[in-house]
Amino acid sequence: MNEVRPFAGxxxxxxxxxxxxxxxxxxxxARDGARVALCARDAAALEEARAEIELGGGAADVLPLDLRLPDAPGRLAAFAVERNGRIDMVVNNAGATQRGEFEALTDDEWTDGFALKFFGAVRLTRAAWPHLKLARGAVLFISGIGGRTPGAQFGIGGSVNAALLSLTKSLADTGLRDGIRVNAICPGTIRTQRFQARLEKLAEAKSIGLAAAELEFLAGAKVTRIGEPEDVAALAAFVLGPEGSLLHGAIIDLDAGATKTV
Ligand SMILES: NC(=O)c1ccc[n+]([C@@H]2O[C@H](COP(=O)([O-])OP(=O)(O)OC[C@H]3O[C@@H](n4cnc5c(N)ncnc54)[C@H](OP(=O)(O)O)[C@@H]3O)[C@@H](O)[C@H]2O)c1
Structure with missing residues (x-):
């Protein structure tokens, strides 16, 4: 049977x-056939990601950059075009916002949160837009359920994510004219390094093991399970691929039931 590679080329x-x-x-x-330009700050970690992709038979280019710097997103778009002559998909995922009490959060922390996840995404999408237009491509924002249900500790992250959701709708309108699909995924809690650190803190505070801490977290958060990064990746592939072609301006919760409102 032939392997299905929806992103070949x-x-x-x-x-x-x-x-x-x-x-x-x-x-x-990459597994589904795309050549992927990888960006983050840590060059060694990017090389590890590239090695994982190549081990699976895929192809990647890496460009270490701090995407908070105003010229960095444009450099990333130019890099992808120089290497490969086109851009079909942009996944705006990089984000790191400071949690904390509203009264304690500083201007610098607010500015930093918006600099990466919001302005980084705006600048990259703008630089890639003419190429996406030529390719009749797609943009995907990885926002977060905090955009609609932020909570007291998530003032910055929630505001940044909400701004991206609004941008998704606005750009979907522009994309209608220019032949570019624009969508957003809102993950709930996903098992990444940050979650692991939260779990370890909870386990220590309650003097319990990590497995017990996870059960306690699930009960408190009222969700079915913790998501895996691969859960988000599978949905991203669907949204960006031919099977998701009817999705446009969509904001999709992937949150194990965390969002209780309509
Ligand atoms: N994990 C969750 O539960 C969850 C839930 C909802 C939404 N989200 C959203 O999903 C996205 C990914 O989350 P994650 O948990 O996978 O994050 P993560 O494990 O902390 O990874 C963040 C990635 O962004 C890169 N990055 C950070 N600062 C950067 C900068 N200034 N310039 C360029 N790259 C930078 C990091 O690499 P370097 O540090 O090397 O730069 C890393 O590759 C974020 O936007 C987050 O808000 C996550």
Whole structure:
């Protein structure tokens, strides 16, 4: 039987591709045939991601950059075009926002949160847009359920994610004209390094093991299970691929039941 490779011949850019959700998405798109431009700050971690992709028979290019710097997203788009002559998909995933009490969060922390996840995504999408237009391509934002249900500790992250959701709808309108699909995925809690650190803290605070801490977390969060980065990658591949072609301006929760509202 022939292997199905829906992204054969396609070029994708994935930000925050060195670990966690972004790496899983990059690995999945490469497995499905795309050549992927990987970006994050840590060059060694990016090389590890590239090695994982190549081990699976895929292809990747890496460009270490701090995407908070105003010229970095444009350099990333130019890099992908120089290497491969086109851009078919942009996955805006890189994000890191400071949690904390509203009164304690500083201007610098707010600015930093928006600099990467919001302005980094705006600048990259804008730089890639003419190429996406030529390719009749697609943009995917990895936002987060905090965009609609933020919670007291998530003022920055929630605001940044909400801004991306609004941008998804606005750009979907522009994409209608230009032949570019634009969608967003809102993950709930996903098993990444950050979750592992939260679990370890909970286990220590309650003097219990990690397995017991996870059960306690699930009960408190009222969700079916913790998501895996591969869960997000599978949905990303569906949204970006031919089977997801009817999705446009969609904001999709992938959260094990965490979002209780309509
Ligand atoms: N994990 C969850 O439960 C969850 C839930 C909802 C939404 N999300 C969203 O999903 C996305 C990925 O989350 P994750 O948990 O996989 O994150 P993560 O494990 O912390 O990975 C973040 C990625 O972004 C890169 N990055 C961080 N700062 C950067 C910068 N200034 N310039 C370029 N790259 C940078 C990191 O590499 P370097 O540090 O080397 O730069 C890394 O590759 C984020 O936008 C997050 O808000 C996550």
């Amino acid at each position: 396609k070029i994708a850019i994935v930000t925050g591709a060195s670990r966690g959700i972004g790496r899983a998405i990059a690995v999945r798109l």
